[in-house]
Amino acid sequence: MKKLLTLALGLSLVCAYASAAPVTLTYWQYDYASKISAVDELIKKFEAANPGITIKQESFPYDAYSQKVATSVAAGQGPDVVNLYYGWLPQYVDAGYLQPLPAKDFPTATIDSTYAPMVKTSKMNGKYYALPTAVRPLALFYNKELFKQAGIAQPPRMWEELIADGQKIVKGTPPRYTTLGFGIQPDGQDYHVLREVLVRQFGGQPYSKDGKSATYDSAAGMKAMTFYTDLQTKYKLGVPNFFPGNNSYRDAFIAGKVGMIIDGSFAINTIKDGAKFDWGVTTLPVLASNSTEKDNFGSYWVNGITKNAKGDKLAAAIKFLKFLTSSETQRYWLENVGEIPASRSLAADPELLKDPVYGPFISSLPYASSTVFVDEAGQRKAWVDAINTVLLKGNTPAKAIKQAATDEQKILDGYYK
Numbered sequence: 001m002k003k004l005l006t007l008a009l010g011l012s013l014v015c016a017y018a019s020a021a022p023v024t025l026t027y028w029q030y031d032y033a034s035k036i037s038a039v040d041e042l043i044k045k046f047e048a049a050n051p052g053i054t055i056k057q058e059s060f061p062y063d064a065y066s067q068k069v070a071t072s073v074a075a076g077q078g079p080d081v082v083n084l085y086y087g088w089l090p091q092y093v094d095a096g097y098l099q100p101l102p103a104k105d106f107p108t109a110t111i112d113s114t115y116a117p118m119v120k121t122s123k124m125n126g127k128y129y130a131l132p133t134a135v136r137p138l139a140l141f142y143n144k145e146l147f148k149q150a151g152i153a154q155p156p157r158m159w160e161e162l163i164a165d166g167q168k169i170v171k172g173t174p175p176r177y178t179t180l181g182f183g184i185q186p187d188g189q190d191y192h193v194l195r196e197v198l199v200r201q202f203g204g205q206p207y208s209k210d211g212k213s214a215t216y217d218s219a220a221g222m223k224a225m226t227f228y229t230d231l232q233t234k235y236k237l238g239v240p241n242f243f244p245g246n247n248s249y250r251d252a253f254i255a256g257k258v259g260m261i262i263d264g265s266f267a268i269n270t271i272k273d274g275a276k277f278d279w280g281v282t283t284l285p286v287l288a289s290n291s292t293e294k295d296n297f298g299s300y301w302v303n304g305i306t307k308n309a310k311g312d313k314l315a316a317a318i319k320f321l322k323f324l325t326s327s328e329t330q331r332y333w334l335e336n337v338g339e340i341p342a343s344r345s346l347a348a349d350p351e352l353l354k355d356p357v358y359g360p361f362i363s364s365l366p367y368a369s370s371t372v373f374v375d376e377a378g379q380r381k382a383w384v385d386a387i388n389t390v391l392l393k394g395n396t397p398a399k400a401i402k403q404a405a406t407d408e409q410k411i412l413d414g415y416y417k
Contacts, residue, residue, distance in 0.1 A: 087376030
């Protein structure tokens with residue numbers, strides 16, 4: 001009997017040792033300075049609370065990131081937990097790169113009721129495969145000093161006021177501007193504004209209810225394309241790529257050379273760190289003819305668990321994902337990255353709603369739409385190419401909106417059919 005007890009005790013110690021075996025998880029995200037430093041700090045907190053779990057963060061340039069993830073995970077390499085743009089999810093899920101989040105740890109009904117409405121676009125076939133820490137609606141950033149110099153007392157509430165204000169601010173003539181009234185950049189956030197904001201404000205819908213058909217080749221779509229491209233071609237508020245680089249419009253704003261830009265909440269800290277002038281934020285304008293129609297676009301990055309995480313790694317990955325989406329992390333993320341909490345309750349915090357910078361973003365969450373992409377890069381290209389035929393080649397807005405709809409419909413048909 002004594003030998004049996006000794007053996008049983010020995011086995012239990014072995015099991016306890018095995019369950020406490022150290023686990024190393026690899027976490028990937030794209031190379032964005034504020035996000036990398038924030039995750040570094042969060043990893044320290046997580047590891048301190050979870051001895052035995054080590055998180056190794058790796059980052060890659062944005063332009064190569066999606067392809068790097070796809071090729072690595074397909075080969076059984078790379079990350080165990082991965083940060084992805086929500087618009088990439090259909091392709092990653094279809095390819096089998098992500099595991100569905102375990103329902104017992106991440107109940108679907110709870111997610112539906114506690115997260116911002118736009119997060120539902122990351123649910124596929126009734127299952128969530130990834131969740132965000134934060135969401136990123138759009139707002140209008142404006143240079144208060146340029147407004148004062150131009151004699152403008154308040155930021156614009158309507159698009160017509162934005163045009164009038166921009167014309168007072170702009171300096172120089174095309175193509176030799178010295179200051180822009182509005183930072184036009186189709187491949188920045190503008191194509192989102194055109195598709196999800198202006199099309200709706202002009203009375204249309206960008207897509208059918210099931211998301212399978214592009215429905216903006218319409219009178220509303222043509223008006224929206226005309227209005228947006230007129231900012232350059234008719235009203236001469238600016239030109240794309242005023243500054244070099246991928247974020248030309250934002251860099252030009254930070255340099256004090258642009259009166260207004262539309263950007264996401266993710267840009268807050270970059271602008272805060274770089275701008276050497278007084279600036280403000282306000283909600284997106286509405287049309288004077290349809291002033292009750294408020295619309296916005298929201299995007300977000302999600303964290304998911306790849307097929308690489310199995311056994312002890314899967315258990316550790318679930319713990320890490322719960323930590324990344326916790327209320328404490330969401331608040332930390334707001335303060336250190338500038339993105340808005342994905343939780344409805346946190347976003348409804350009265351103090352945040354009154355904040356002069358965060359408030360305009362947060363107040364727009366109830367009416368922000370999140371496009372259901374099936375090929376984010378291809379769908380973005382369809383829109384940007386169409387816009388540029390007007391801005392650069394003299395095409396008509398009517399032909400351009402038809403081209404965008406035709407090209408995007410081919411992508412949608414290729415996925416759904």
